[in-house]
Amino acid sequence: MSQKKKxxxxxxxxxxxxxxxxxxxxxxxxxxxxxxxxxxGNITRHIRENLGFNMVMKMDADLGQINAMKSRLTTSxxxxxxxxxxxxxxxxxxxxxxxxxxxxxxxxxxxxxxxNVKVKERYANVDSINSxxxxxxxxxxxxxxxxxxxxxxxxxxxxxxxxxxxxxxAAALLAISFVLINNTVRLTxxxxxxxxxxxxxxxxxxxxxxxxxxxxxxxxGLLAAAxxxxxxxxxxxxxxxxxxxxxxxxxWTDLIYVFFGxxxxxxxxxxxxxxxxxxxxxxxxYDDMF
Numbered sequence: 001m002s003q004k005k006k007x008x009x010x011x012x013x014x015x016x017x018x019x020x021x022x023x024x025x026x027x028x029x030x031x032x033x034x035x036x037x038x039x040x041g042n043i044t045r046h047i048r049e050n051l052g053f054n055m056v057m058k059m060d061a062d063l064g065q066i067n068a069m070k071s072r073l074t075t076s077x078x079x080x081x082x083x084x085x086x087x088x089x090x091x092x093x094x095x096x097x098x099x100x101x102x103x104x105x106x107x108x109x110x111x112x113x114x115x116n117v118k119v120k121e122r123y124a125n126v127d128s129i130n131s132x133x134x135x136x137x138x139x140x141x142x143x144x145x146x147x148x149x150x151x152x153x154x155x156x157x158x159x160x161x162x163x164x165x166x167x168x169x170a171a172a173l174l175a176i177s178f179v180l181i182n183n184t185v186r187l188t189x190x191x192x193x194x195x196x197x198x199x200x201x202x203x204x205x206x207x208x209x210x211x212x213x214x215x216x217x218x219x220x221g222l223l224a225a226a227x228x229x230x231x232x233x234x235x236x237x238x239x240x241x242x243x244x245x246x247x248x249x250x251x252w253t254d255l256i257y258v259f260f261g262x263x264x265x266x267x268x269x270x271x272x273x274x275x276x277x278x279x280x281x282x283x284x285x286y287d288d289m290f
Contacts, residue, residue: 022184023224023270024231026177027262031232033173034258037166039249044163046248047155048124049080053133053147057113065141066113073115078123078132083116090114112143178269185217185273186280193281200282209282214274221270225263232258 057066066084073082085093090111094102103109119129133145189196192213199209236255240246 019184019188020220020224020227023181023221023266024227026180027225027228027266028231030173030177030265031228031258031262032235033166033170034261035232035236035250035255037170038254038258039246040162040166042249042251042254045121048121050118051124051129051155052080052082052116052118053129053145055115055117055136055142056144056146057115058141058143059112061113061141069115069139069141073117078119078128080118080120082118085114085116087111087113177265178273181269182273182276185270186277188217189213189274189277189281196278196281210275210278213278214271217270217274218267221266222263224270225266228262228266229259232262 055069057069070082070084073079087109091102091109094111119132123129123132129147133147136142137145196209232255236246236250
């Protein structure tokens with residue numbers, strides 16, 4: 001009898017272990033998709049905040065006008081950042097690029113002061129940038145403003161397409177995950193269907209029978225979520241060691257939201273699946289159990 005109990009206990013442990021690992025793998029895949037979505041969002045924001053325009057000031061713009069423009073850009077709500085290049089700085093860059101002294105060739109420094117302006121993400125579209133540029137062109141000290149409209153449109157179009165693909169992928173994986181976890185939980189409850197029927201025969205109510213099963217599967221979902229989170233952390237550490245830029249694209253602060261989503265997913269999906277499966281077998285007659 002003791003040997004039989006030991007064998008039954010091992011079988012039960014094996015089933016729960018298989019169920020936990022299966023759920024953990026599904027939650028890990030969901031977590032990877034969540035990480036990809038956050039990384040894509042951060043990269044998108046970085047790309048958009050590098051969009052903007054180049055503003056060339058007039059040759060005779062004095063220091064007061066330059067400082068006034070710096071102040072205007074610094075306090076402006078649409079500017080994410082800007083770089084100011086004086087004529088001497090541009091000359092130095094061009095001399096290094098062409099390998100000779102431009103002043104010696106032309107007799108004077110031909111370059112004008114300029115600002116490379118990058119706009120905030122919410123202004124990184126053609127209409128907003130054109131509206132901003134229209135205001136700045138009216139300033140007397142501004143000579144010319146160049147906007148690469150085709151680049152802005154192309155980037156926004158590609159980002160929009162990528163966002164739709166990620167949303168569709170996330171929705172599909174969420175549906176697939178629910179089906180896979182639901183099947184895993186159903187198989188676990190299926191093996192105990194005769195015990196459920198016996199409890200029902202001796203007068204146990206549906207709520208009394210369901211409670212330990214649902215709670216047990218919720219705890220199983222929490223354990224699976226913990227395993228998935230641990231694997232995701234190890235995966236992130238490994239990939240950051242391979243590519244350090246990932247540390248910027250996917251910081252730990254964003255991963256906290258992914259971890260929270262994995263935990264909620266494990267609880268809700270396992271709890272709902274066990275509730276549905278238990279109700280199914282509680283409604284069945286003895287003959288339908290086979």
